[in-house]
Amino acid sequence: xxxxxxxxxxxxxxxxxxxxxxxxxxxxxxxxxxxxxxxxxxxxxxxxxxxxxxxxxxxxxxxxxxxxxxxxxxxxxxxxxxxxxxxxxxxxxxxxxxxxxxxxxxxxxxxxxxxxxxxxxxxxxxxxxxxxxxxxxxxxxxxxxxxxxxxxxxxxxxxxxxxxxxxxxxxxxxxxxxxxxxxxxxxxxxxxxxxxxxxxxxxx
Numbered sequence: 001x002x003x004x005x006x007x008x009x010x011x012x013x014x015x016x017x018x019x020x021x022x023x024x025x026x027x028x029x030x031x032x033x034x035x036x037x038x039x040x041x042x043x044x045x046x047x048x049x050x051x052x053x054x055x056x057x058x059x060x061x062x063x064x065x066x067x068x069x070x071x072x073x074x075x076x077x078x079x080x081x082x083x084x085x086x087x088x089x090x091x092x093x094x095x096x097x098x099x100x101x102x103x104x105x106x107x108x109x110x111x112x113x114x115x116x117x118x119x120x121x122x123x124x125x126x127x128x129x130x131x132x133x134x135x136x137x138x139x140x141x142x143x144x145x146x147x148x149x150x151x152x153x154x155x156x157x158x159x160x161x162x163x164x165x166x167x168x169x170x171x172x173x174x175x176x177x178x179x180x181x182x183x184x185x186x187x188x189x190x191x192x193x194x195x196x197x198x199x200x201x202x203x204x
Contacts, residue, residue, distance in 0.1 A: 006056040008041075009066060015073055016040060016051050026072075034065035109163045113173050114154035119180040120144065123157065123173055134172050140165035142173075 011019055020027045020040060031038050036057035055065045115123055124131045124144065135142050140161030157173060159166045 003059070004057055005059045005062050006054060007062050007066065008052040008054050009069055010050045011040070011053050011069075011073075013049050013051065019053060019069060019072060030065060030068050030072075034061050034068055036061040036065040038065060108160055109166050110158060110160040111166050111170065113157045113159065113170055115144070115157045115173065115177060116154050116180075118184060119177040120155050122180050123176050130176070134169050138165045138168040138172065140169035142169055 018026070019030070021029070027038055027040070034057075036055050039054045041052045041054055053069065055062045055069075057065070122130065123134075125133070131142050131144075134140070138161065140159050143158050143160075145156055145158060159169050159173075161169070
């Protein structure tokens with residue numbers, strides 16, 4: 001067997017354990033598969049950064065062994081990268097799809113705005129036009145909740161969406177309320193009774 005050849009592959013420090021395997025299991029399998037002899041040189045000058053893997057045997061077997069080692073090294077890099085992808089991606093999807101999870105940027109936010117009865121009809125609009133427009137422009141969900149025990153005071157309007165959408169919708173609704181207050185002026189008391197009727201009709 002004087003035709004034997006010996007080659008060395010430098011293994012990056014963190015990958016050495018990968019090639020040796022638990023209790024030397026992997027390196028044993030690699031030797032069986034290739035028919036070459038493999039030894040990791042544990043005590044060289046820079047062994048914390050990389051260690052030489054010495055492969056000896058017939059040239060063809062050594063070549064085969066080198067191939068197996070390279071595949072193992074590349075394979076693990078690919079798996080590592082791939083594994084990281086869905087892992088971190090999974091977290092992001094959870095954020096987007098859990099509306100109740102507030103407090104992070106991607107989660108939906110919900111808030112409520114008190115709308116005076118007098119302004120409810122204006123915020124909802126004719127046939128729901130205005131409320132649809134607010135939803136379309138801001139991407140925020142806007143709903144009035146019809147509470148039975150609503151007194152003559154304000155109605156609660158619920159906004160649900162991303163924080164910036166909610167903020168935008170709230171701004172639009174507050175502008176509408178302000179415009180109603182200005183135009184109604186002193187007739188507000190008279191209008192409240194009629195406004196109540198309009199608000200209930202439009203909210204459904």
